[in-house]
Amino acid sequence: MPFGKPRGERADAVRNRERLLGAAREMIAEHGVEKVTMDGLAERAGLGKGTVFRRFGTRAGIFRALLDADERHFQERVLSGPPPLGPGADPVERLVAYGRARIAFLLDHHAIARASIERGGPVAAGEPSVSQLHIRMLLGRAQVRMPSLNGLSIQLTAALEGPLLLYLSTPEADAPPAQEVGGFLGDSWQALIERIVR
Amino acid sequence: MPFGKPRGERADAVRNRERLLGAAREMIAEHGVEKVTMDGLAERAGLGKGTVFRRFGTRAGIFRALLDADERHFQERVLSGPPPLGPGADPVERLVAYGRARIAFLLDHHAIARASIERGGPVAAGEPSVSQLHIRMLLGRAQVRMPSLNGLSIQLTAALEGPLLLYLSTPEADAPPAQEVGGFLGDSWQALIERIVR
Numbered sequence: 001m002p003f004g005k006p007r008g009e010r011a012d013a014v015r016n017r018e019r020l021l022g023a024a025r026e027m028i029a030e031h032g033v034e035k036v037t038m039d040g041l042a043e044r045a046g047l048g049k050g051t052v053f054r055r056f057g058t059r060a061g062i063f064r065a066l067l068d069a070d071e072r073h074f075q076e077r078v079l080s081g082p083p084p085l086g087p088g089a090d091p092v093e094r095l096v097a098y099g100r101a102r103i104a105f106l107l108d109h110h111a112i113a114r115a116s117i118e119r120g121g122p123v124a125a126g127e128p129s130v131s132q133l134h135i136r137m138l139l140g141r142a143q144v145r146m147p148s149l150n151g152l153s154i155q156l157t158a159a160l161e162g163p164l165l166l167y168l169s170t171p172e173a174d175a176p177p178a179q180e181v182g183g184f185l186g187d188s189w190q191a192l193i194e195r196i197v198r
Numbered sequence: 199m200p201f202g203k204p205r206g207e208r209a210d211a212v213r214n215r216e217r218l219l220g221a222a223r224e225m226i227a228e229h230g231v232e233k234v235t236m237d238g239l240a241e242r243a244g245l246g247k248g249t250v251f252r253r254f255g256t257r258a259g260i261f262r263a264l265l266d267a268d269e270r271h272f273q274e275r276v277l278s279g280p281p282p283l284g285p286g287a288d289p290v291e292r293l294v295a296y297g298r299a300r301i302a303f304l305l306d307h308h309a310i311a312r313a314s315i316e317r318g319g320p321v322a323a324g325e326p327s328v329s330q331l332h333i334r335m336l337l338g339r340a341q342v343r344m345p346s347l348n349g350l351s352i353q354l355t356a357a358l359e360g361p362l363l364l365y366l367s368t369p370e371a372d373a374p375p376a377q378e379v380g381g382f383l384g385d386s387w388q389a390l391i392e393r394i395v396r
Contacts, residue, residue: 146389147386148382148386151386159353163352184349188353191345192350192353192394196390
């Protein structure tokens with residue numbers, strides 16, 4: 001096998017990555033997250049097992065890569081998509097839209113998010129999340145008067161994402177349907193925002 | 199060794215448990231959480247290793263038992279201690295006091311709480327937490343008008359405990375001092391409650 005130029009190798013790597021992520025999405029859509037394995041993914045994408053291991057490291061790494069790609073897409077919709085999620089709407093409307101969109105995103109991705117966690121791995125923490133920074137920005141634009149908008153944005157991020165994480169960690173048999181939960185949490189989020197900004 | 203009557207055996211078990219928890223508290227106060235081992239605890243309490251294993255199962259089990267005992271004590275202060283944490287004060291004052299006391303409790307117990315988690319163990323979820331039930335009760339008494347006080351109590355519990363869990367999962371070297379964080383989160387909690395009930 002001839003060695004390409006570095007530039008060519010990088011383009012190859014990008015192509016392989018896209019091909020693997022595409023194959024993983026197909027496998028998830030057809031058979032669910034549980035059925036995705038490193039071997040099955042290599043076969044489906046028509047690539048060597050070594051390529052899959054180099055690219056993702058572990059099975060959880062596949063789901064982390066999928067989640068990263070979708071998270072980037074979500075952030076693009078927030079930063080430059082149509083209002084009210086994207087720029088151009090009133091900041092309070094955007095706060096409400098952000099919460100509803102975020103809840104839907106997390107519910108849609110719960111199987112992938114769960115599969116992306118390495119057992120016994122470290123908890124990601126420390127940096128303010130993208131949600132928190134976005135909520136902080138919109139609270140400032142909405143001219144909400146509070147002693148600390150940083151404090152409020154931390155609390156609101158927890159109020160938005162915490163109940164969802166709790167729901168997603170509940171065994172499926174005991175949990176109400178996702179659609180019901182999404183509607184309830186979306187309405188509660190809107191009520192909370194409207195109460196705080198009034 | 200003679201077999202005592204069931205009643206006598208149970209009183210023994212309670213005594214041993216108290217003795218072990220007392221010894222564990224002393225060891226933590228003197229040398230910190232890291233130095234508590236099953237063997238060290240048995241020696242300190244003057245009991246057999248078998249008793250310690252039967253009582254707690256694992257090292258993490260020691261810290262869970264300590265946390266349970268302190269959590270019960272905290273709940274007693276809430277249910278029947280002096281106001282404003284206990285009954286007798288205005289519900290809004292009690293909401294503020296509850297948040298501040300809960301923050302202090304979680305900060306005080308963070309080393310024990312961390313040590314009580316079994317690596318790779320299940321995440322406790324599903325049942326509404328005691329915080330959530332208490333906040334729900336006080337919101338009702340404060341006659342807060344919102345579409346769903348259940349939704350609001352879930353959000354407020356997450357807003358109260360989420361930022362703390364995030365802080366406590368940050369590596370110590372990167373984290374601001376607990377006292378500073380406690381003050382900031384307590385003030386933010388009070389501002390949030392006052393905003394919501396006004």
